[in-house]
Amino acid sequence: xxxxxxxxxxxLIHEHLGSQGIPPSFDEMKEALGLKSKSGIHRLITGLEERxxxxxxxxxxxxxxxxxxxxxxxxxxxxxxxxxxxxSTQPPANDQSSVPLYGKIAAGLPIEALANESSFxxxxxxxxGMGDYYALEVEGDSMIEAGILDxxxxxxxxxxxxxxxxxxxxxxxxxxxxxxxxxxxGPSVTLEAANAAYEDKVFSADRVSVQxxxxxxxxxx
Numbered sequence: 526x527x528x529x530x531x532x533x534x535x536x537l538i539h540e541h542l543g544s545q546g547i548p549p550s551f552d553e554m555k556e557a558l559g560l561k562s563k564s565g566i567h568r569l570i571t572g573l574e575e576r577x578x579x580x581x582x583x584x585x586x587x588x589x590x591x592x593x594x595x596x597x598x599x600x601x602x603x604x605x606x607x608x609x610x611x612x613s614t615q616p617p618a619n620d621q622s623s624v625p626l627y628g629k630i631a632a633g634l635p636i637e638a639l640a641n642e643s644s645f646x647x648x649x650x651x652x653x654g655m656g657d658y659y660a661l662e663v664e665g666d667s668m669i670e671a672g673i674l675d676x677x678x679x680x681x682x683x684x685x686x687x688x689x690x691x692x693x694x695x696x697x698x699x700x701x702x703x704x705x706x707x708x709x710x711g712p713s714v715t716l717e718a719a720n721a722a723y724e725d726k727v728f729s730a731d732r733v734s735v736q737x738x739x740x741x742x743x744x745x746x
Contacts, residue, residue: 527576527595533558534569535578539591548589551623567623567645621647624680630661630694630704648680652741657683659737661694661704668692668704671719673742679704680741685734692739698732707735 527535537557541549551563560566570589573579580590626646646660663677671692673679687693693707695716705716705726714733716726 527578528572530558531569531572531576531578532595534566535573535591535594538579538589539594542589542591563623564644622650622653624648624653625659626678627659627661629664630679630702646678646743648741648743652680654682654740656740658740659683660743663704667718667720667723669720671706673704673719674744676744678743679739680743681737682740683737685736687735687738694736694738696734696736697726697728699734702736704739 534554537554538548541547541553549557551566554566555561555563558566558569570579570581574581578591578593578595580592581588623645626644648658648660659681661679661681663673663675663679666675669675673692681694687707689708691707692704694702694704695707695714696702697716703716705718708715708717709730712730714728714730716728716733718725
């Protein structure tokens with residue numbers, strides 16, 4: 526059963542797809558539903574997705590597909606709307622897609638693992654592939670020789686595997702997370718800093734799991 530706001534949003538998306546061929550923007554959704562922030566829209570979309578009413582097409586700007594409409598909304602079968610993005614033109618370079626911003630990750634020392642999707646950040650769609658992404662704020666200077674500075678925002682592609690030499694988000698002992706270069710040799714994993722002032726950390730392989738791979742860097746001047 527949908528909440529009133531979920532139903533309003535679903536109908537809005539349906540009508541926008543029918544009239545314009547694309548879903549409304551998050552700003553348009555926020556204004557139409559009278560919400561104060563886009564985070565409320567994200568929660569509504571997540572709720573609709575979890576209930577099987579819509580599907581997000583991975584990391585294309587404004588890419589939603591309606592799978593079904595609520596009971597009583599006309600002829601449900603004839604009201605399902607989808608968009609064939611394979612036939613659409615390449616989106617403009619300034620098109621944005623929202624990804625979860627988990628919080629701060631220490632690039633100098635590990636911190637507690639972050640798992641709460643409390644906010645979002647807009648990322649140019651040209652930086653995103655077909656994978657699943659999230660963003661983290663860098664805290665620390667241990668990766669400065671790799672061009673990653675304190676205060677930067679890094680874009681991470683979710684993955685549980687990585688090649689030697691890739692910069693990864695590594696979860697250590699199931700409780701701490703850090704951004705480092707991965708080196709694995711037999712039963713050992715080395716998490717390398719990119720700053721001569723920091724020592725590399727060596728762990729047994731069973732203590733380290735990859736949570737994602739560095740995909741991009743966002744920086745404000």
